[in-house]
Amino acid sequence: xxxxxxxxxxxxxxxxxxxxxxxxxxxxxxxxxxxxxxxxxxxxxxxxxxxxxxxxxxxxxxxxxxxxxxxxxxxxxxxxxxxxxxxxxxxxxxxxxxxxxxxxxxxxxxxxxxxxxxxxxxxxxxxxxxxxxxxxxxxxxxxxxxxxxxxxxxxxxxxxxxxxxxxxxxxxxxxxxxxxxxxxxxxxxxxxxxxxxxxxxxxxxxxxxxxxxxxxxxxxxxxxxxxxxxxxxxxxxxxxxxxxxxxxxxxxxxxxxxxxxxxxxxxxxxxxxxxxxxxxxxxxxxxxxxxxxxxxxxxxxxxxxxxxxxxxxxxxxxxxxxxxxxxxxx
Numbered sequence: 001x002x003x004x005x006x007x008x009x010x011x012x013x014x015x016x017x018x019x020x021x022x023x024x025x026x027x028x029x030x031x032x033x034x035x036x037x038x039x040x041x042x043x044x045x046x047x048x049x050x051x052x053x054x055x056x057x058x059x060x061x062x063x064x065x066x067x068x069x070x071x072x073x074x075x076x077x078x079x080x081x082x083x084x085x086x087x088x089x090x091x092x093x094x095x096x097x098x099x100x101x102x103x104x105x106x107x108x109x110x111x112x113x114x115x116x117x118x119x120x121x122x123x124x125x126x127x128x129x130x131x132x133x134x135x136x137x138x139x140x141x142x143x144x145x146x147x148x149x150x151x152x153x154x155x156x157x158x159x160x161x162x163x164x165x166x167x168x169x170x171x172x173x174x175x176x177x178x179x180x181x182x183x184x185x186x187x188x189x190x191x192x193x194x195x196x197x198x199x200x201x202x203x204x205x206x207x208x209x210x211x212x213x214x215x216x217x218x219x220x221x222x223x224x225x226x227x228x229x230x231x232x233x234x235x236x237x238x239x240x241x242x243x244x245x246x247x248x249x250x251x252x253x254x255x256x257x258x259x260x261x262x263x264x265x266x267x268x269x270x271x272x273x274x275x276x277x278x279x280x281x282x283x284x285x286x287x288x289x290x291x292x293x294x295x296x297x298x299x300x301x302x303x304x305x306x307x308x309x310x311x312x313x314x315x316x317x318x319x320x321x322x323x324x325x326x327x328x329x330x
Contacts, residue, residue, distance in 0.1 A: 029095045029119040030321055031110060032085050033126045033139045036100030037075035037279055041066050043103075050102040061243050072283040078103070080277035080308050081127065087314040092321055095119075099143070107142040114151065121152045123324045125317060127276050129165060130219060131158035132212035134201050154324050160215040161222060164316035169219075170226035171312060172304045173271050177227075180269050180302035188266045192302065193235065195256055196220035198274025199281060200238035203247040213249055219273045235260075239272070239290075240281045253290050257297065267300040276313065278306045 038047040044066035048057055069075065081098055089096040095117075099110030114122055124143055128135045140155055159165065173194070181191050198216035206213050220236050237256040241248035251259075257268055270286055286303050294301040307313045 027118065027120040028325060029097060029114055029117075029122050030085075030088065030092065031097045031099060031114065031122050031124040031143070032081060032088070032317075033107060033124060033143070034077065034081045034098070034100050035128075035135075035279075036103030036106075037077040038069060038103060039074070039078075041070040044069055047103055057244060064243065068280055068284040071288060072280060075279045075283070077277060077279035078105075080306075083309050084127070084277070084314065084317070087309065087311070088317050088321070091314055091318045094321070101139055101142050107139070108145060111143060111145070111149070115149075119151050121154065122149075123154045123156070123321050125156045125159070125320060128274070129158065129160045129162065129276075130198060130212050130215040130274060131160070132201055132205060132210050134205055134210075134212075135199075156320055156324070158211070158215060159316075159320055160219045162316050162320060163222075163226075164312055164319055166219070166222040166226045168307050168310045168312035168316060169223040169271065169273050169304075172307065172310070173223060173227045176271075176302065176304040177269055180267075183302075184267045184300065190265075191233070192267050192269040193260050193265055194224075194229070194233055194269045194271055195253060195260075196223065196234060196236045197239045197253060197270060197272045197286075200241040200248040200250065200252075202242070203249050206249055216274055223271070223273055240285050254293055257290070257294055257299065257301075261297055261299055266298065267302070268294060269302045269304070271304040272306070275306060277308045282306055 036047070036050070038044050045062050048062055048065065078098075078100065081100075085096040085098045097110045097114055098105055099107030101107055124140075126136045126139045128139075131137075136157060140157075143149075143153065143155070177192065177194065184192050196219075198219070201210070201212055216238075217236055220234070224231075224234050235256060237251050237253045238249050239253045241250070241252060253270070260268055270290065272282060272286065275282055282303075286301075291301045
């Protein structure tokens with residue numbers, strides 16, 4: 001197993017500052033929520049049971065996902081989330097806890113820790129800015145646990161249009177795109193087309209009124225505007241469609257790459273705006289699978305760096321929390 005690059009593996013919460021803020025308004029704490037990821041490929045079957053709520057998956061699906069984790073060696077999702085929590089705690093001078101829906105540190109354990117320290121109010125932020133019942137809705141359910149909480153919960157349902165979030169993505173886009181265009185221009189003329197991406201969801205969730213698709217595209221529009229892109233410089237695709245059957249929303253990244261190839265492009269630049277840090281959907285789906293797919297089509301592929309420890313991301317999260325704290329005072 002590749003060790004956590006940040007040296008944070010095994011920590012349960014960003015709790016080292018919890019006792020420093022007794023004077024916080026109404027004893028307020030912050031809870032960051034994320035998906036979670038296994039620490040080793042061998043933990044994949046157990047991890048997937050949490051993802052599906054105990055519903056068994058076909059053995060070939062489990063093995064394929066285990067294989068993907070083995071190729072990337074280690075998913076740093078928990079490491080980056082803990083770092084994001086630590087940076088936010090320093091910025092806000094408030095205690096920040098971390099809870100994962102499908103792996104350690106589990107949301108239920110974070111809620112118990114918050115309750116044990118008798119915080120009166122918790123501002124919960126899901127690290128998936130676009131609202132979907134398949135993600136944000138499940139995080140909310142995991143926090144409430146079907147019973148009354150010993151604190152007041154202020155749950156941020158969506159923040160896809162937060163200006164500093166768009167700025168953070170735009171910063172990484174400009175830096176990565178400029179470098180990629182310089183490499184591309186040594187062989188080909190023109191500039192690389194940009195594909196903004198977000199995780200796909202089952203089509204039925206959208207037809208039932210879920211706002212996720214529209215919010216994902218709105219985030220892309222805001223990032224493009226913040227980066228000063230022309231309308232014809234970018235397009236949008238959904239990635240990481242599920243393997244368990246049923247229709248998932250698109251277009252897919254593969255379809256979009258082929259469409260750009262047909263227009264004469266020989267390279268693409270991917271910028272995932274539905275993810276806030278590196279994990280398997282970035283490190284495998286983009287860096288390995290989509291890159292290999294593009295190469296087989298005679299194209300090159302680059303991507304923007306994930307936000308990870310971005311200070312602008314920290315500022316975006318801090319502004320979200322401050323707006324809720326401010327509402328408490330009024």
